[in-house]
Amino acid sequence: MARSTFVYVTYIRATPEKLWSALTDAEFMKQYWFGTHCASQWTAGSPWKMVYPDGNISDAGEIVEADPPRRLVIRWQHQSKPELKNEGESRCTIELEPFGTAIRLSITHTIEREPSKFIEAVSGGWPKIISNLKSLLETGSVVLLDPYPVTR
Amino acid sequence: MAERPDTDVLFKALADPSRRKLLDLLHANDGRTLNELCEYLDMTRQGVTQHLNVLEAANLVATVWRGREKLHFLNPVPLQEIYDRWIAKFEKPRLKAIADLKKRLEKGNG
Numbered sequence: 001m002a003r004s005t006f007v008y009v010t011y012i013r014a015t016p017e018k019l020w021s022a023l024t025d026a027e028f029m030k031q032y033w034f035g036t037h038c039a040s041q042w043t044a045g046s047p048w049k050m051v052y053p054d055g056n057i058s059d060a061g062e063i064v065e066a067d068p069p070r071r072l073v074i075r076w077q078h079q080s081k082p083e084l085k086n087e088g089e090s091r092c093t094i095e096l097e098p099f100g101t102a103i104r105l106s107i108t109h110t111i112e113r114e115p116s117k118f119i120e121a122v123s124g125g126w127p128k129i130i131s132n133l134k135s136l137l138e139t140g141s142v143v144l145l146d147p148y149p150v151t152r
Numbered sequence: 153m154a155e156r157p158d159t160d161v162l163f164k165a166l167a168d169p170s171r172r173k174l175l176d177l178l179h180a181n182d183g184r185t186l187n188e189l190c191e192y193l194d195m196t197r198q199g200v201t202q203h204l205n206v207l208e209a210a211n212l213v214a215t216v217w218r219g220r221e222k223l224h225f226l227n228p229v230p231l232q233e234i235y236d237r238w239i240a241k242f243e244k245p246r247l248k249a250i251a252d253l254k255k256r257l258e259k260g261n262g
Contacts, residue, residue, distance in 0.1 A: 005182070005183055005216075005225070008214070106214065127228045131236050
């Protein structure tokens with residue numbers, strides 16, 4: 001079946017536990033995700049949603065697998081823009097692997113269609129978020145405060 | 153800030169036209185096998201493999217095994233870090249100026 005995928009990888013100097021907590025703690029997340037956060041119990045089967053700073057829900061789904069601090073799989077569907085929502089569910093796999101003194105963080109996002117507007121949309125956002133997360137964990141501050149300063 | 157060795161690896165990886173071409177190919181169409189990439193480059197399979205290894209070591213290419221196929225994906229995160237480090241700060245005042253102009257014009261309409 002046709003599919004669209006992207007894979008993003010970064011190496012972050014942190015412990016797996018600290019990185020896992022950075023990926024799942026709503027208040028911490030807001031610092032590197034431009035005010036957006038994800039809400040969930042972070043256990044398999046529990047609902048998951050991504051919430052914009054204004055409280056609107058951008059994406060929703062369910063935790064498929066949670067193996068802290070190693071692997072997280074999210075069933076993920078966009079909610080706010082009809083053309084993206086209509087593409088259906090995607091799957092986001094987040095993996096943390098110790099690599100020397102750092103953690104290799106990989107994010108693989110896949111949807112079973114080609115081409116995909118949804119994958120195009122999220123692929124632009126992830127590098128900024130990951131880069132901010134790395135900077136926040138390694139230096140204590142983010143580099144970008146606003147992803148799209150003009151349009152927001 | 154002390155220069156980290158991975159920055160050297162990154163710029164060395166970018167300092168080659170064949171490797172930039174490989175990145176361009178993945179940018180146009182992500183998730184390709186070695187065979188697919190070889191079609192576009194006038195060099196041996198071993199040569200392409202070596203270039204891909206350099207790109208992978210610099211974290212510009214991420215690979216995923218799907219069955220017996222190794223797929224290569226463009227990983228833009230190190231490039232985003234270059235942007236954050238040297239470009240983002242220059243864009244802020246300009247973007248703020250445009251945002252302020254928009255705000256002022258829209259206020260004028262209301």
